[in-house]
Amino acid sequence: MFPHFGAPRETARSLLLLLLLAIPVWAPLTRPGAPVTLAGPTPALRLAALENGRPPVVAEASNSWRNDGPWPYAAARVWRWLGGDLPDAIKWSQGLALLGLALGLWGWARRWAGAAAGPLAALLVLYAPLLLSAVYQQGALAATWVVAGMALAGWGLLEAGWRGGLLAGLGALIALASSPGLGLAAAFALFALALARLIAARAPRSAPSAMRDPQEPAPLVAWPSTLLLAMGAGLGFVLAGPWSSALTPPFTLHIQGPALYQFIEPGWPFDTTVLSRETPLSFSLGLPLLALFLIAFWLWAGHSSPETQNKGMASRALLYAHFLIPVLLLVLAISSPPPLSFLSPHLPLLSLPFMGVAAVVALRLLPALRRPAIYAALLILPLASAGPGLSPTFEPLEVPSQPIAIFGDNQIVLLDLDVEGTLEAGATITVNARWFAPRAVDFDYNVFVQVLDANQTVRAQVDAQPQNGARPMTSWRPGEIISDQYTLTIPSDAPADLQLILGAYDWRTLERLPVGDQNAIRIPIAE
């Protein structure tokens, strides 16, 4: 089923080496609870909604291209079938995405730059702080799947024949079915690679090409992979495009694109309550990846060796593609042109597979790097430099099958409610609420809980900033679950027919945040 990639025993050993060295990347997913991410309970809520066959939110999507596709949740449902809970299913899906990414990069780099390159390329990317941040800070499940699909497609594109094509198609399908917007950007990058592949395949077989695969049977076999790539991308697009019924409503993070310095900054910031151009998250590409990428570029462009002396356009096309595509993606992320600005935070992720594969070309261009001890050091370097990216914070996560309500334009979500006491004259009633914000909230709204009589007259109320002002909404980190408690004492002369409502409002204008077509929700009281 898999394309040919060397002697089975050697291949298995190489793959085992990668999987073992990548254990620290997966290991945090085995912790109880869920990582504290910007996505918070959103992916688990989406999964619950998909399982129940209903949309999880009531608000309208503002930009369909930002949605998650069905693929990551389909993968998560496997875990649900095995009896796992919602947060664990999301972790499972995340783990599978990382596995797919590792596998794709391993095959891609191995195919292009030799056996030793496979594990190294995968490790450089897996331990890149940017990727770890996407997984363990942003909780960007769909984006991780897009990158995984991209890596698998990249591998498929460099493989010969229809088998490579199947892999390319599957990768493209995964990428597009995971996120239509980001998947489309990935598809463009993959098509650029496919084009370079087609050009490279035209190089005469006798030419001393550095990157030509001597086993390649004929130039035309590059077409199947390109064709199947297009078919896979198309199918994924159908599954997850704006017209698809499988769309899940948007909780997409409203984080900004990175600034240039953030690609090399080694810090590990995690504060998104500040809405600024320079998002305080890690966008670091990782010093080992960046260094080896630059070394590889220098070796190719400036260094003279028998392998790099072939200056034919065709044979250099793949090299150009691997070096230029990631640079273009990074430039796009920084410049954040308006139509693509919503993709900016995740575009650098798409550059990672290309950079990883380009970086390990250094192994091919400089044989000294393949000496066992030096190679060993290179393999370990990404582990040693991963730092805090491997220490995500976890907390217990209880997710209801559906949130109680969503206020405003996906601004704040009332996750669940618990009421103690009875709704009658003279009674004290306590409302425990769990909130979260899918994105940073731009204003400190007040929360109110009111007891109304049949004439809509307020008989008792709490009107305050969350947690009595201790956690105003602008201090809520996206995804953070905020527990709050409201205690009301109903006057003894209150009539019998009472109701309890909850809402949020702008205290400057007294305008309430809409919740669906209402301006507050009625809290049911158990008899």
Added chain:
Amino acid sequence: MKPFYRSPSFWMATFFTFFAIAPLLKPGYFWAAHDARHDVYFIMQYNITWDEGTLFPRWSPDWAFGYGYPFFNIYAPGATFIGALLYRVLSLSLEAAVEATLIVTILVGAWGMWFFVRDWLGEKAALVAAVAFVYAPYHLLDIYVRAAMAESLALAVLPWVLWAARRAAFAPGPLSIVALALTYAALHLSSNLVALIFTPLLGAYLVALALKRVASHTDLKGRVWGWLRALFAPGLGLLLGAALASFFILPALTEARFVNLDQWFGGYYNFRDHFVYFAQLFDPRWGFGISQPGPDDPLSYQLGLVLFGLAVLAFWGWLRRDSRHRLEIGFWLLALVVSVWLTTAAAVWAWERVPFVSSAQFPWRYLTLAVVALAALAPAVLVQHPVRKENGRDWIAALTLSGLLVLGGAPYLRVETTPPPPGGATLAGLMEFQRSSDEMTGMTMTAQAIARWSPLADLYVAGLPVENRVDYSRVPQNETLAVDAREHRVDRELVRVYAKEPGQRVPFYRQWYPGWTATIMDPETGEVIERFPLTPEDTYPPYGLLNVPIPAGDHLLLISFEDTPVRRVGESISWLALALIVLLLLWSVLGRRFKAVPRI
């Protein structure tokens, strides 16, 4: 094989330890480290006894607020002895003595690993292994976070035991047997816990070495002889080592039941609350807190990412089947897997059912063994893929890996110095420590309650000397019963006592424990009238303190902490073992040379 002092690798390994030693030279003391205060008071107590001429004390007088505790009878005294020695010889402060002891453990450990791996894999590998050992996160945790003096010393001794065991297996002779005996005895005297959990691993290692030795024999007779040859010398060395340390081992094993062990194994110490989560093994987060139930311990149980990577590469090389070191590398891989497994909840079955496993108290203590395995595996990549005919590049590889290992450990090279707590390194400080932490409040089996304070503690805190340990609050001091303290020492008390009637008792602020003996003497001549061991019945509640029966009349009463029969047997065996070791040394000096071990 050239002498170690001519080996650049040895000096390079020594140089690399300096980065790990440096934080301990920082002014101040890490009072908040887990056992940092214990260490200071251990040395203080040891030194007080030493002042009275007892080199290896069994009784510590000021535990449990002055009621005393047979601490060094059940807790290996080696590290504290070194600390006390450095304190006395170098005139250090107690705090500096602790730090100096930890520095000694770093150096001893690095050198031990160097010698062990040099015999096995050569000098360049020895450098990498020594550096890997020093910068293994759990080793650094033992030193900077836990300040676990005894375990650090034991960990440092482990490679020496392995070195000697390997020599005894491959080059049996009197010197290698003596080396194994001395190192194994040193291990037992460093930490009984570590000795207990390490011995099965050592046994398995010797079997692996024997397997390696008999591999070349094809016939049954050759194999049998091979097994005997491979195991005889190491077996003898281990036996001699255990015998040498039996003055401590025997009483520790047989008399530990007379202290309240639940105090150290129940409640917080329940092992089920301290299993390491899989993710924690790879989590590079560092911290200075103490072990807690759940996955969020505020301290690190990581293997070390660089060390883990090198172990994976060793496994990868091992799969290639083309290394002559395959068997031993395989053994260390298995040792790593088993020791890590024992730290996790997956091993709860072993903890509940397999003898000795739970004696480690905390599951994460098995990381001690993992450190040794990781350090042994770290240089495997050098020998599995040797850079042939390129000696210079081989050195570069060794130095590169060493540099990576230092960088991997660099974020953890820090101590948290804090101002001294109330009382500092004084007896008053010890009392305050016991009161505030409930540590060093060990009780013996006759105690019904854990002491929270004592009249002696009042004296210490007030800066007054304790001139005797008679509980005068229970002595009427009249014609019925009167007691006059005459002599007071760490492990004895002489009083003149007058009792009007028989059946009276003299109470002391000393906990009962086997060995406490009462001697009734004539007050004028000093002639011994009666001498008898004190039993659990000779105590008064609630702390099980001594309540010595006395005959009617005017007498001298001496209570003293003496050797029990078990202790005497243990000491005799130790003397016998020492004599055998001297004989072996003489034999070696007179006729034999210490055989050089071929790299096998």
